Amino acid sequence: MSVSTRSPAPAATTRRTPAPLPADDGAPGSAGRDFEFDDRDFRRVVDLIRQRAGIALADGKRDMVYGRLSRRLRALGLRSFKDYLDQLERDGGDEWQAFTNALTTNLTSFFREPHHFERLQEELAKRRHDGPLKIWSCAASTGEEPYSIAITACEAYGTLTPPVTILATDVDTQVLATGERGVYPVERIAGLDDTLKRRYFQRGSGPNEGKCRVHPALRQLIDFRPLNLLTARYDVAGPFTAVFCRNVMIYFDKPTQRGILARLVPHLADDGMLYTGHSENYLHAADIIQPCGRTLYRRVGTGA
Numbered sequence: 001m002s003v004s005t006r007s008p009a010p011a012a013t014t015r016r017t018p019a020p021l022p023a024d025d026g027a028p029g030s031a032g033r034d035f036e037f038d039d040r041d042f043r044r045v046v047d048l049i050r051q052r053a054g055i056a057l058a059d060g061k062r063d064m065v066y067g068r069l070s071r072r073l074r075a076l077g078l079r080s081f082k083d084y085l086d087q088l089e090r091d092g093g094d095e096w097q098a099f100t101n102a103l104t105t106n107l108t109s110f111f112r113e114p115h116h117f118e119r120l121q122e123e124l125a126k127r128r129h130d131g132p133l134k135i136w137s138c139a140a141s142t143g144e145e146p147y148s149i150a151i152t153a154c155e156a157y158g159t160l161t162p163p164v165t166i167l168a169t170d171v172d173t174q175v176l177a178t179g180e181r182g183v184y185p186v187e188r189i190a191g192l193d194d195t196l197k198r199r200y201f202q203r204g205s206g207p208n209e210g211k212c213r214v215h216p217a218l219r220q221l222i223d224f225r226p227l228n229l230l231t232a233r234y235d236v237a238g239p240f241t242a243v244f245c246r247n248v249m250i251y252f253d254k255p256t257q258r259g260i261l262a263r264l265v266p267h268l269a270d271d272g273m274l275y276t277g278h279s280e281n282y283l284h285a286a287d288i289i290q291p292c293g294r295t296l297y298r299r300v301g302t303g304a
């Protein structure tokens, strides 16, 4: 049984729907807005999220920032972005995590970029007799990516208990909690092959109608934990046969990308591969990684 999806992967969906906002997004007290939000506030947010998570927010993200952070202001009973940002910088505490969670973009889907899972299945099949293997999904979002890896491993070994462990990390603790729960609206698996649906998902009934839960055996293969790719040292136990670092580097500038790659690739096994997003390009990091397939890379200097 191959892990190929029956039809093109379902359109990726995101957990957040940005609130429609008026075009005038700079002036304090803009029409239709509940909170004061001016250019200086936006610049502060841009600087703070860049420092915390490396995310480079373009000018066009003003409405998105307003929509997402205004929920935090409402929750905290604050009246202006200035008050919120002053409080955050003065004694942020747990609010720093809420601030970060609010500003990440978590678009993902099961078997997104299906060719990666076909290749992974081949790579795992080649190593069937190599003993336990480790795989890292380093921007795991709500869990669809690590669960797709887990299903691929089960298919490669023909068992629900393959000798594979998966580390799933993300800077956003809210999406990790969704991943840990492993419960999704059934529409999220609509595009999957029926055999995979039956084998790896349990349909909810009664109050859980319309939801599906991943098979508990998949959950057993995955360790979900927070990890910020900006941190100077990754406390992870490799070496990894595969590192999935997909659709996250697009949010970082090139120097940040290079720093992350330099810290990631030492955790790859000599014959391990880095799986990257379809719009991520690493020509500027040819001294760190070299292409070895469609959006696949190996560490430079392994001779693999």
Ligand SMILES: C[S@@+](CC[C@H](N)C(=O)[O-])C[C@H]1O[C@@H](n2cnc3c(N)ncnc32)[C@H](O)[C@@H]1O
Pocket: 052, 053, 054, 055, 104, 105, 106, 107, 108, 109, 112, 138, 139, 140, 141, 142, 145, 169, 170, 171, 172, 175, 227, 228, 229, 230, 245, 246, 247, 248, 251, 277
């Ligand atoms: C668009 S999703 C990609 C999810 C999945 N890899 C995929 O391709 O479907 C990007 C994820 O990167 C995470 N992220 C953003 N900045 C990060 C950072 N500094 N460290 C770790 N994860 C980060 C976000 O929280 C988000 O869940």
